[in-house]
Amino acid sequence: MGHQSEIEKKKYRNWVKGGLAYKYLKQGLDGFSDDVVKQEQSRILGSINCTPGTICNQCIIERLRPIHACRTISAGNYECPWGQRKCNCLHLKKKKCRLKVCDFIMEEILQSHESTPPTPNWTNTDIQKWCTEPWEVAKCFINAPGYSDKTKAAEIDISGLLHVFINNINLHSHLACSMAGNNIFIQVRERRNKLFHSNTMEMEDLEVAKCIDDIVRILEDPKELSGRPEAQEAVRKLKQLKESKFIITTNNEVDVCKEALLFVSQKSDELKQVIEDGKIEVRYVVDTYTTKAKESIEKCQNAAVKEFNEHSTSLYERVKKLETNIPERMEKLKTDISERFGQIESDVSSVKERVTALESKVREVRELDAIRDIYRRHFDYVEGKQGNQVHFQKMLIMIFE
Structure with a gap:
């Protein structure tokens, strides 16, 4: 050798x-x-x-x-x-x-x-x-x-x-x-x-x-x-x-290879589940904050319209009310929307980090699946070697009986 x-x-x-x-x-x-x-x-x-x-x-x-x-x-x-x-x-x-x-x-x-x-x-x-x-x-x-x-x-x-x-x-x-x-x-x-x-x-x-x-x-x-x-x-x-x-011994090899194969299989399955859970979480976060953003904007708009319509009994009063309140209401609407989108940007950043982490998990799963294939082939080899040894021992017993 x-x-x-x-x-x-x-x-x-x-x-x-x-x-x-x-x-x-x-x-x-x-x-x-x-x-x-x-x-x-x-x-x-x-x-x-x-x-x-x-x-x-x-x-x-x-x-x-x-x-x-x-x-x-x-x-x-x-x-x-x-x-x-x-x-x-x-x-x-x-x-x-x-x-x-x-x-x-x-x-x-x-x-x-x-x-x-x-x-x-x-x-x-x-x-x-x-x-x-x-x-x-x-x-x-x-x-x-x-x-x-x-x-x-x-x-x-x-x-x-x-x-x-x-x-x-x-x-x-x-x-x-x-x-x-x-x-x-x-x-x-x-x-x-x-x-x-x-x-x-x-x-x-x-x-x-x-x-x-x-x-x-x-x-x-x-x-x-x-x-x-x-x-x-x-x-x-x-x-x-x-x-x-x-x-x-060959028995030692079989035991360790079996344990290694089980470990890699479990780890791969675990990561695949993490990836699926992560996808669900990302979709949930995106859908939740998109809905909240729309609701916040609609709420501000409706409040502005309601403020304009209430307590106005004539066209002149409505116009005066509009002239007085629109800048203030628009500024508040702008502030509310800005705050909401600031929160959304923060959440989107978090989602992007989560997606990056999931992409890393996907690569790790591929690597583990490749290792699992190597371990499976080697396990089949040592298990076959173990079987051959058992057969050889039985033959020796038959010869010397």
């Missing part, structure tokens, strides 16, 4: 090792995640000001009004004190929970979210199970969609688990490491994204070493994690992974 081929093979082995490192991280985090998520749900339920044991399973997320109230910024226009653009508090016809349970839990989720403004992902959750299923609350902290049918840590990929720890500030108390800024959890999550965005399926020696070391740092967190047997076992496997004599 040539020198260049040997280098490429080593980088591919590193890529597989990187994938295995995240597999071991998940094995070490699953039980811990279930425990802290359950504790967080118990804390929330225990702090609700109602009869202990009260359970609500009737509310619907789209219709639930949160405890916090919106602020009035102008006639018919409101803003969320949390800074959320699509908060339920902006719609006054939403209803509070009749048992005062679900709206309290919603408020707790908002207060517990790390981002400003808070951005819970309500698409992942079933609000009617908030009182009975701990992960229905926890899944609100996973940024990406696609987790609505997951009920425990074992069913959630490592990216989703990392999101929960990063985004829920109450879970930070279970960790000794600092969760401020670009913390170790964020770095590990971003490195996984980079790992599975590689169309060459290669990783440098220093990269894979850093990847493994950071994962070990998480699992050896001294607050609670380091004392858990499953975390200790995962660390043992990770340290073996760093050894030069570690053997990459």
